Amino acid sequence: xxxxxxxxxxxxxxxxxxxxxxxxxxxxxxxxxxxxxxxxxxxxxxxxxxxxxxxxxxxxxxxxxxxxxxxxxxxxxxxxxxxxxxxxxxxxxxxxxxxxxxxxxxxxxxxxxxxxxxxxxxxxxxxxxxxxxxxxxxxxxxxxxxxxxxxxxxxxxxxxxxxxxxxxxxxxxxxxxxxxxxxxxxxxxxxxxxxxxxxxxxxxxxxxxxxxxxxxxxxxxxxxxxxxxxxxxxxxxxxxxxxxxxxxxxxxxxxxxxxxxx
Numbered sequence: 001x002x003x004x005x006x007x008x009x010x011x012x013x014x015x016x017x018x019x020x021x022x023x024x025x026x027x028x029x030x031x032x033x034x035x036x037x038x039x040x041x042x043x044x045x046x047x048x049x050x051x052x053x054x055x056x057x058x059x060x061x062x063x064x065x066x067x068x069x070x071x072x073x074x075x076x077x078x079x080x081x082x083x084x085x086x087x088x089x090x091x092x093x094x095x096x097x098x099x100x101x102x103x104x105x106x107x108x109x110x111x112x113x114x115x116x117x118x119x120x121x122x123x124x125x126x127x128x129x130x131x132x133x134x135x136x137x138x139x140x141x142x143x144x145x146x147x148x149x150x151x152x153x154x155x156x157x158x159x160x161x162x163x164x165x166x167x168x169x170x171x172x173x174x175x176x177x178x179x180x181x182x183x184x185x186x187x188x189x190x191x192x193x194x195x196x197x198x199x200x201x202x203x204x205x206x207x208x209x210x211x212x213x214x215x216x217x218x219x220x221x222x223x224x225x226x227x228x229x230x231x232x233x234x235x236x237x238x239x240x241x242x243x244x245x246x247x248x249x250x251x252x253x254x255x256x257x258x259x260x261x262x
Contacts, residue, residue: 009050024051028061030068047147053222059152061090062099067147069103079113086118094163094170098156100178101187102215114178117195150217159210166191167203177202185213 006024025048032043047064054060065082074080082100084091100114163170168191175192179202190200206212 006051006056025049026051026054026056026060028064030065032072052224054149054220054224056090058090058093058095059220060149062096062152063149064147065096066099066103066150066152069107074108074111077111079115080107080111081115081117083117083119086121088171091116092118092171094160095152095156097176097178097189098160098215099152099217101189101212102155102217104178104180104187105185105213112180115175116178117175149220149222151220152215152217155215155217159207159212159215160205161207166205168200169193173200185211187212 007027009023009025028047030045030047031037031039032045037043045068047067049060069080086092096116100116104111104114166189170191172193173191174195177190177192177200179188179190180186181188181204186204186206188202189205190202192198192200206214
């Protein structure tokens with residue numbers, strides 16, 4: 001799973017559009033399977049939204065992944081392994097771990113563990129990158145289904161301890177493991193500095209008298225506004241375009257008058 005570079009929504013052959021600051025379209029893609037899995041509509045899921053709807057932040061990424069996990073058939077799965085880039089603002093943060101902890105308390109009982117892995121930077125080509133390569137060749141527009149965005153950040157902060165007091169150094173870890181506790185509604189987390197060595201210890205990271213099941217995020221309504229600078233820039237170009245049109249009309253009128261005199 002990863003986020004594609006921003007796409008410009010305005011794709012028209014009009015030269016004026018080149019000078020206008022376009023609205024960005026964000027694309028977070030999830031591929032179910034391995035790096036050798038064939039890309040099909042059944043296992044590729046692209047979550048897209050425009051910048052005037054939601055920002056591209058951890059809440060949106062966590063909500064999209066939560067929606068995918070809730071709607072995937074995991075009846076025969078014991079360990080869910082997630083592979084993503086190590087972007088702190090989107091994937092590698094306590095907000096993501098809070099969402100995964102909450103989901104694990106709701107997941108089918110056969111799911112015992114969730115592993116979140118961050119490959120070495122510059123040495124990984126995960127399946128979503130193959131999807132993005134196809135998108136670059138051809139844009140396809142079709143109406144999809146909406147997914148809800150939740151405030152995982154606030155909900156996680158209300159239950160988890162400050163990350164500085166956790167039992168492992170959060171930023172240095174290359175993978176995280178979340179495992180169900182024997183006590184209902186609780187999840188333990190461990191961080192690993194290496195990919196193949198289990199050097200972490202499973203512990204509870206919740207505050208005193210709080211459990212993972214208490215992570216209950218509220219829904220965030222679409223309310224992201226385009227900045228005034230962007231609107232002013234586009235309005236300025238529109239005014240200039242209108243002035244050019246008026247000038248062209250005046251030139252045509254003068255040309256008609258000249259033709260009459262001739």
